[in-house]
Amino acid sequence: AQSVTQPDARVTVSEGASLQLRCKYSYSGTPYLFWYVQYPRQGLQLLLKYYSGDPVVQGVNGFEAEFIKSNSSFHLRKASVHWSDSAVYFCAVSAYSNNRIFFGDGTQLVVKP
């Protein structure tokens, strides 16, 4: 089965600073990788996803993620954060051999003015 680890429960950055949220997955086959965002009192929304091709994938609102197979990582990045980016971010992994999608525990992002 697959699993996801997000080692940082909470990350605080200043507005305008760059951001990296870490994600490591565990799966021996070809993973399908996702980043979701959850704003307060809402469900999760897809930011981006990756399966193959260019290891740097672009998402919504200036977010991007890089797939590094050798490190089993799929870190989320943004060049310059805005206060409205404050939310909880979830990394997820799926596989066609499995009916499920596995989520990490999430990283709460706090953007300071």
Next chain:
Amino acid sequence: EAAVTQSPRSKVAVTGGKVTLSCHQTNNHDYMYWYRQDTGHGLRLIHYSYVADSTEKGDIPDGYKASRPSQENFSLILELASLSQTAVYFCASRADRGYTEVFFGKGTRLTVV
């Protein structure tokens, strides 16, 4: 735009009472999921289904039942609600396994008193 509608959006239930949370999707998706989210925590899978009239146990099925009477509807049933089941519950759907996006409802906030 894919739509997953949960009802009710919030509920207060009495310990020992029966609670039914409903989920309706208009996406024509085969896969549906029920997750639980506790304050400050990630998502935990309770039950899921990939075809009408069939459900599967997730990671924390104890104390919960699920029902999928049609492709569009997926219910979560707490036969004997307990204080420990106070949480936010999310329903989600996806078209297929693997690389497809999961669409989430807005959540149901359940408080058991």
